[in-house]
Amino acid sequence: IYVRVDNDTMVDDGTGTMVDSSVCYEIATITLEVNPLPVVDLEDNYLLCVNTNGTEVINPLEIETGLSTSDYTFEWTLNGTVVGTGSSIMPTQGGSYTVTIEDNLTGCISTDTTLVEESAPPSIEADVITPAFADVHSIQVTATGTGISEYEFQLDGGPWYNNEPNDNTYIFNDVSGGEHTITVRDINGCGESSTTVMVMDYPHFFTPNGDTYNETWQIYGISDQPDAVIYIFDRYGKLLKQLNPTGPGWDGTYNGNPLPTSDYWFTVEYREPGDTSDTKKQFRAHFTLKR
Known part of the structure; x- marks a missing residue:
């Protein structure tokens, strides 16, 4: 920027008009230097993975400024408390993080703030x-x-x-x-x-044929009721087996002999799962034995 300063001397030219008799002036220059602020652009939000009770970081998170520590000075704060002085930070908890960056050469300062939110396995x-x-x-x-x-x-x-x-x-x-x-x-x-x-329910069929699949018949979810009573009958009402609710189940035999493919009936006395009373229910249905 150039500046000229004039000191003018005015005299009467004899007609009543004032004119310059001489002009004194000086020219000077002013230099203005414009320094940029440190440039940083953090994301608005970051996600921090923690464990179920929120006390341990699962997947470490690093927030980077992308600037050099030789050129800039850094200060990170979490909700107003200083938590770091490097060009990046690895949060250990959620909150509002602010980084203040000073240019070591010019002294220019800029700030940016981001929110770290926590998420965890359920x-x-x-x-x-x-x-x-x-x-x-x-x-x-x-x-x-x-x-x-x-x-x-x-x-x-x-x-x-x-x-x-x-x-x-x-x-x-x-x-x-x-x-x-x-x-x-x-x-x-x-x-x-x-x-x-x-x-808790029952299989509608089983196949005791030696292929290791569906070899026995047992009521699902009754093993925690050892006092449950299970009877198995043939289609004519003949009692074939009293089944232990905590055992592996019925193998489709009677007195050691394999029974033929047919429908068989059962009754069970049980307590409804989750019922804290000692009240028992009875259920009756049939299932199929397939050879």
Whole structure:
């Protein structure tokens, strides 16, 4: 920038008009230097994966500024408390992180803030919400976790299902009798958890033919009721077997002799799973033995 300063001397030219008799001036220059602020552009949000109770980081997260420590000085704060002085930081908990960056040459300073949100594998609660021996069984699964967790639900390694965001309950319908594995995973990639649940029911057939598949018949989910009473009859009402509820089941024989392919009947006295009373129920149905 150039600056000229004039000191003008004015005199009367004899006609009453004032004119310059001489001009004194000086020219000077001013140099302005414009230094850029340190440039950093953090994401608005970052995701931190922690364990189920939120005390341990599962997948480490590093937030980078992309600037050199030889050219800049850094200060990171978490909710106002200084937690780092490097060009990057690895958060150990969620919160609002601010980085202040100073150019070591110019002294220019800039800041940026980001939010670190936590997510974790879920804790699972799975319950059979239909009675034992129902025509159609349903399992209700509830997942709870840390932070912004959203979940997907899987039954026995099948497809994944999810509900509306923030709805952490899912119901599997038309579930067969027996043991099932429920798996729930964090939709953000922060892990999964599994549990098993037993649906009390009975196999509609079994095949004691020596191929190691379906060799015996037993009621699913009754092994934790050793006082349950199970009787097996032929189609004419003849008692063939009193079955131990904690045993492997019936092998399709009577007095050591294999019985033919046919329908067989059973009765069972049991307590409804989850019922804290000592009230017993009775159920009767039939199944098929196939040779």
